[in-house]
Amino acid sequence: MPGKIQKNSILGFTFPQSESLHGDRLFILSIALLCAVGILMVYSSSFYMAWQDFRNPYYFLKRHSLRLLIGFVAFMAAYKFNYHHLRRWSIIPLIISIILLIWVLITGSRWISVGGITLQPSEFARIALLVYLADWCSRNANKLRQSPKGFLFVLTLVMITTGLVMAEPSYSAAVMILISGVALLVMSGVKWRYLIAAALPILPVAGYMAVAASYRFRRVFSFLNPLADPQGAGYHTIQSKIAVGSGQIWGFGFGMSGQKFHFLPESHCDFIFSILCEERGFIGAALVLLLFILFFWRGIRIAVKARDHFGFLLAGSLIFCIAFFALVNIGVALGSLPVTGLPLPFISYGGSALITNLLACGIVLNVSKHNNSPELT
């Protein structure tokens, strides 16, 4: 843990000292482009609904822009703030997040409204958990590897958070937290057999779910044969595939999507990628996919180049988490995964996720910045 890092710092906020002190430029570029695509797509996919419901085609665009602004502030703050300071306080956001999760569990609503903006505690819990675990794992690297105790501690924390989110109920978000936690454990060097041992009890649980709650099971796997129930369980999958497929090579052009006219519900949130495919065609959609790959590749590169274990785990787990979101969302849009309610990072309309993702990117960039900084003493 570095003692004094920067000469010019006020309350932990540091200011760039030299040209060399900046984040990965391609990483920044990919985020900026994805956010720009997001602005366009949110407007294109929401103006009809906004006009119908609020008589204002810019309703969702305005709100999206406001969140983007907040997200940018969070991003800058995380970027400027030396990430090593996070270690000192990392437990506090986690505790607050868990309290909030319990709070929403009691009140029964998934949202907390702060000054007119609704926040989803599960989003923040995800970041807080990863930050804390990155800190803990880097601090107790040996303990983690030598005995199952450390592993069990981490697993318990992950399971508590996952369980709380699942109880909201928000299954898909819970699964994402679990997967991100597992990815972090893998990266931190936990023995494989621990992981396998922990995974074993999941099998009977999954089997039980398949039998006891077969209707839910069927619903989840309806994406494999959406035509079996085209107006019910398969509806989203079918409509999403129609949107994607009808785009063909070049797409219909900006604003020309027909599926957003209520054929594809939540077209500005969970199915924004389908609308993108419809309007921009294969070329546009493939470019966005490449942007995500660029983002992911640069993010992993930052993690690999991190100067310490904490930075490595922090950047790695956050990047993985965002990549999982992108994969699952796009997989759903293409009819390859069960329908979930997960937003597409940077592009979907959805306040909390956008803000937390930008916050996470700020942190990753912070790690990147310090990779480039001169050797610390």
Next chain:
Amino acid sequence: MTARKKSNGRKSRRKVHKNVSKRYVWRMRILAFTIIVLFFVLGGRLFQLQIVDGQKYAQIARRQHIRKVKLESRRGSIVDRAGQEIALDHPQYFTCGVRPAQLKSAGTLCTELAAFTSRPASHYQRRLQSHSPFVYLEWRLTASQADRLQSLGMNGMNLKKTSGRFYPFYRATSQLLGYTDVDGSGIAGLEVQCDEALQGEKGWEIHQRDARGVSIWDPLRSYAQPRDGGTVRLSIDILSQEILHDALIQVQEKYQANWAGGVLLNPKTGEILAISSVPDFDPIRPEIGPLANHKLKPITDLFEPGSVFKVVAATAALEKGIVCLDDSIFCENGSYRIGRKRLKDTHEYGWLTFEDVIVYSSNIGMAKVAEKLGSKEIYRFAARYGFGTPTGIDFPGENSGRLRPYDKWKDIDRANIAMGQGIAANMLQLALAFGAIANDGILMEPRLVLDRTDMKGNHRSYPPREVRRVMEPETARQLRQVLIKCVDEGTGKNAALDGSAVAGKTGTAQVPDLIKGGYYDDRFVSSFAGFITDGKEDRLLVITVCEPQEEHFASQVAAPVFKKVMQRLQPADVIRKTWKPNPIELADVSGGIGKMVSLPDRNIDLKWLRGPALSDISELAREDESIEQTEVLLPDLRGISIREATRILTSYGITVEIDGSGWIVKQSFKPGTSLIKCSTCRLKAKPL
């Protein structure tokens, strides 16, 4: 490498961290590699959906995004000879639909509607029990009725302004014009006869739609303009029509007659100026009231004409030179035997000249002339006058009458037919026959449509057409003389007009008993056929009153109607000269029926006529019809002869298409189908 570093891992914390991270970088690389592979898998999937199957999905998308929207066209107008619109499409009606689930006080609504339409409230109650979420309760509600319903402030009720057929002259033209169905296709009367010309062509527009069915702008929009229907100009003079209709209403009410009908035509051209019968019906709600009222009886109904038919035998006798007008005939003092039957005259006559036989309408005198003449000649002249064959008028459901072949006539039949019993004709045939007398012996083809323009702008006019010469001009002149004397001195005195010489003939016929055979003693049809030939205005009018009560002699019942109509027509001529057709402005339409028509202005003109006010639309609209609604259903025609089936169907105004011959084995509409639904019925027949 990792094992060595692990051994000195605790030297400095930073170094340890660094080494630890490096040691597990490979794990991260595997994870990262997996993720990137997954991204490329998604890229492949994208390729499959968009490039490989793209066409298929694009087609599905197009199917669900695009909708063809129909653009309504306006049905053409029917105008009278001066160009006055008498049937037109007007966006003035309201359709009342409800969502039964949301409707709270259904009972109130039903009683309100029942008050407007004379349907029973239970009719609406039954409709409300439908399981569909939206039910149409009533159409063609007027603006004031719609206002009334709106003021009830009901949830779940929807009033939609719709275009509908509008008949400014309401009942006066109801049977002539007929009516249309909800879709604007002609169902009866001229509406169906001229359907081809009146029908417009619907246009369409391609719209993009959302999943809830709302149409949205579409950059791909393509469309076809709707085409409005053409115009049909009738020979009808609407003023005369109203005058005639009004007179018929009065006579029917006065004598409580079964029905009364009249035909006014121009004998020189065959143009029908007015044609009407009562009781009539409400063209806005044709489904209310008996279906028999829909028939334009002067064309669709037969009756035995009685003494008016004597002119046929008289023509034959004069043409053949069998008798002259001055020849005397002994009328047997009122009683004469033919075979086992006995003929009677109303007055007992001795010797009468042939002229007086007609003037005083002696049956015995006529029978004796017929004896001399022979059946064949009477038949020939009846046929030449056009009896027994369709007149060829442009109107659906003409009944061509009955004239049996002369070789089947017995002696008594010959005598009866000479005096107009035992044959059946429609009023139009009678009118045209008299027209031949007025027109120097030439029978004209009747005309109802002067010209028509269809939606493509094709114009077609129908000039006057002669059918044939029935008699020599000299004979016609002689007959006119006799008929003038008929009115001056004989049975037609009540039809005499001041200042014009009227030629006419009365006829009082007994009604045949179709069940037992023979004739009823107490049921009569009294007719008057007459014309004015003063050179200025040629008019021929036939009035028939069927089964009048109390009085039955044509001289008392029918002749005064003739006089009244003719009297009122004379000042109407003056009005007509200064009259311009009144275009019915679409912009005028705001109020109910009573408010919008230009009729009130017209009635000011018509006050000159000093008759009772002409049919005031708002008055009639309020008139209470207590006739219960009888839905007439298509009968089972199977097993009956083609002729009988045709007669039944044409009497309902249904066009018949026949396949085969003999007896009916199949009908295109099932028995029990509402007659409103079938305009053409296809029948299949087989010989037994």
